[in-house]
Amino acid sequence: MTFAHHKGGTGKTTSCLSIAGCLLKSNEKLLIIDCDPQANATTGLGVDPEKQSKNMYDVFMNVFEGFPDISLKDVIIKTSSGIDLAPSSLDLVGVEPYLYSINERAFVLKEAIKPLLNEYRYILIDTPPSMGQFVINGLIAADRIVLTLDESIFAQKGLESLNYIFEDIKENTGKNKSPDMAIFTRAGTLHQRKSPMEEIKSAFKQLFSSKNPDDTEKKRQDELEAEVKKMIKEVYSVPYDPEIYRAQKEGMPVTNISPESPASQKYREISEIIKKW
Secondary structure (H helix, E strand, O other), X not given: OEEEOOOOOOOHHHHHHHHHHHHXXXXXXXXXXXXXXXXXXXXXXXXXXXXXXXXXXXXXXXXXXXXXXXXXXXXXXXXXXXXXXXXXXXXXXXXXXXXXXXXXXXXHHHHHHXXXXXXXXXXXXXXXXXXXXXXXXXXXXXXXXXXXXXXXXXXXXXXXXXXXXXXXXXXXXXXXXXXXXXXXXXXXXXXXXXXXXXXXXXXXXXXOOOOOHHHHHHHHHHHXXXXXXXXXXXXXXXXXXXXXXXXXHHOOOHHHHOOOOHHHHHHHHHHHHHHOO
16 A cells, blocks of 8 residues: 655655554554655654664665665564564665666566565555655555645645656556545644734634634635545545644654544544455
């Protein structure tokens, strides 16, 4: 299951870790593969990328002559959350130029995963905010694709941009790929995190307006989600939750450290849908 969006800040890593935390509670063996050079999933599970002797850089470079023979299984570590992790590091930036030199560059991750398919019930892949080879590798390797979107007016444009990637994949590899689920993250964030000055401005606007700004924002979000539902069958919205930031600091999924928080409850609902796939 690959989590993707070419734009940053859409909640890919948070969604990946949170859903992993929920699925793990079903006693299913689970692996997260961090394919983002920023290594947010790695640090999000309390692992220091710089202290790992082997990581996803070694797995990708394994296909090139002269590099050590290191498999995906060789880099997997157990995290304090109970989730198995194939960590990333900034070294991963150096892989992409090599990938462009081989014809089968889109299938490197898929081939690396094959020996582990019988070992794990779920394999979740976190991808970088880009339209590069790591995202394409993640999409090709996936049985299911989850897109994360923010609630901005640009969300639909972002979805259209991702469709270009799916079209390119079909044209270049013959593989039909499409998103199975969309998750809108941090719903209501703008309203709940206004600065003091924004709060004052909002109060004055409300004094002289018959419209409730909350109603206007909710209507816009509902319209946006309705548009996305025309393209993707499963669409969910996760509310803004300050517990997510605490979870990031503690290096654990929010579903582990605050299981009854608003976001955790929604991710648990989403995970129940995923279990039926």
